[in-house]
Amino acid sequence: MNDSSAHPCKRHPSAPAGWSCQDCQASLCQDCVCVKRAQSAEYLTCALCGGVAARLMLHRARIPLARRLRSVWRFPFTSTGLPFVLALSTFLALAWWGAQATFLLLKFLPAMMYLGAFWAAFFAIVRASAAGARDLEAPDFHDLSTHVIAPALRGLAATAVLWLPLLLYWIYRHDLLESLAPVTEDPRFYVDGTADAATAPRNPLGDPVLWLILAAGFAYVPMVLILAASGSGMFRMLNPLYVIGGALRLGKDYGVAVGALGVLLIPYVLSKLLASWVLSLNLFLLSRVVAELLITLVPVMMAHVLGLLLYVRGDVVGYGMASDYLEPALPGAQPRAQPAPLHQPLPRATAEPPPDDTPTIDGVAALATAVAAQDATQALSLYPSLRDPRLSKQVAPEHHLFVGQSAATLGRYALAVQALEAAADVAPDGPIAPRALVLMARLYAERLQEPARADSIYRYVVHRYPNTDASRFAQAHLPPTG
Numbered sequence: 001m002n003d004s005s006a007h008p009c010k011r012h013p014s015a016p017a018g019w020s021c022q023d024c025q026a027s028l029c030q031d032c033v034c035v036k037r038a039q040s041a042e043y044l045t046c047a048l049c050g051g052v053a054a055r056l057m058l059h060r061a062r063i064p065l066a067r068r069l070r071s072v073w074r075f076p077f078t079s080t081g082l083p084f085v086l087a088l089s090t091f092l093a094l095a096w097w098g099a100q101a102t103f104l105l106l107k108f109l110p111a112m113m114y115l116g117a118f119w120a121a122f123f124a125i126v127r128a129s130a131a132g133a134r135d136l137e138a139p140d141f142h143d144l145s146t147h148v149i150a151p152a153l154r155g156l157a158a159t160a161v162l163w164l165p166l167l168l169y170w171i172y173r174h175d176l177l178e179s180l181a182p183v184t185e186d187p188r189f190y191v192d193g194t195a196d197a198a199t200a201p202r203n204p205l206g207d208p209v210l211w212l213i214l215a216a217g218f219a220y221v222p223m224v225l226i227l228a229a230s231g232s233g234m235f236r237m238l239n240p241l242y243v244i245g246g247a248l249r250l251g252k253d254y255g256v257a258v259g260a261l262g263v264l265l266i267p268y269v270l271s272k273l274l275a276s277w278v279l280s281l282n283l284f285l286l287s288r289v290v291a292e293l294l295i296t297l298v299p300v301m302m303a304h305v306l307g308l309l310l311y312v313r314g315d316v317v318g319y320g321m322a323s324d325y326l327e328p329a330l331p332g333a334q335p336r337a338q339p340a341p342l343h344q345p346l347p348r349a350t351a352e353p354p355p356d357d358t359p360t361i362d363g364v365a366a367l368a369t370a371v372a373a374q375d376a377t378q379a380l381s382l383y384p385s386l387r388d389p390r391l392s393k394q395v396a397p398e399h400h401l402f403v404g405q406s407a408a409t410l411g412r413y414a415l416a417v418q419a420l421e422a423a424a425d426v427a428p429d430g431p432i433a434p435r436a437l438v439l440m441a442r443l444y445a446e447r448l449q450e451p452a453r454a455d456s457i458y459r460y461v462v463h464r465y466p467n468t469d470a471s472r473f474a475q476a477h478l479p480p481t482g
Ligand SMILES: [Zn+2]
Pocket: 021, 022, 023, 024, 025, 026, 046, 047, 048, 049, 050, 051
């Protein structure tokens, strides 16, 4: 897409642009945007033309999913990820223990708790990652115990695509029921779920059809899980047209995510093996907790993969608002160009200080003398030499105001605006500031044909200097608002 690549600054081609000018369309870097005040807030201007600058927003997809996925393995090991996984695996261990310890017909409850806790956590991670969260909130199992059935059913339904065809095929092809018969006929199975006579079904690993079903399901299930996590109804989750359509719209990135899940299968199998070894140590609940912890780590990463896919490309499947998927081109960067109150190229920030202060004081004092004598011509001719911000700050606000008024009278509007802005800048809390701003607004409205800018200054005056003559004047000159 067009706006997903970074632009360089127009004036500094080696600097990335974080703003663009709405007037001259230039891409602007930090050094080419300044902050100006007006209205009740600050606004940004283009240092090239003085126009209004806006933050450049780029689509999240400009950072490719593949690159974002590189740090997925770290997700469960963060300062919030680890407590999350630990709490989850403790809960799962307890639920498992509950399922082991109860009579077969009661196993349903803890088994459901186990499934529900797992899937609720899984979907919560998908959603948090899709929202761009880097931290995980600890799972609330108090809440979970009441809302356990729905996620369990969603998880079961979503993954049914994976295990149901396999199960059916296995039953059909490998006579699963027959091979389970010795188990189901053992009375002990109905008491505590164990049986001595369990004989493994024929080794199915050599059957290519089985692998084909598995691979197709593996490519299909992530989209169903995304739908399940994002709160789509069961109808959509189970509708293959909807699922395949979503996967196609996500396109290449869907493939990337499925590939990442495939890679994660390797550590998953390894963690399962490690977990069964830990279980064989038989440290009762501790073994169980550690085993669950090991088994949970990779699914947490997998949920994060799906969440990141939604985070980057969710807009194409209608997840969230399109505007959510835009982010600042330079996140956190602030404009650092000096505000240009004088509407002229500024002296370099690194310019050397004047060799001695005498001319400064002289200039300021000379201006004061000219103002006292009401000598507009002399004041206006002295003023440009005091343009340096440090000198300008030593000029009294009423002297700035005098220059501004004189320049306005003489039709030198640019100079007038500079001086009036300086008058407000030097002592923003003094009595001169609101008067200078109102005069500046009038210049914009009546002489410079910029009513919008005038309005924004009027609004700023109303907000910043309430209960003054200036604010009453400004209020009267603002278009009525609702
Ligand atoms: Zn511009």
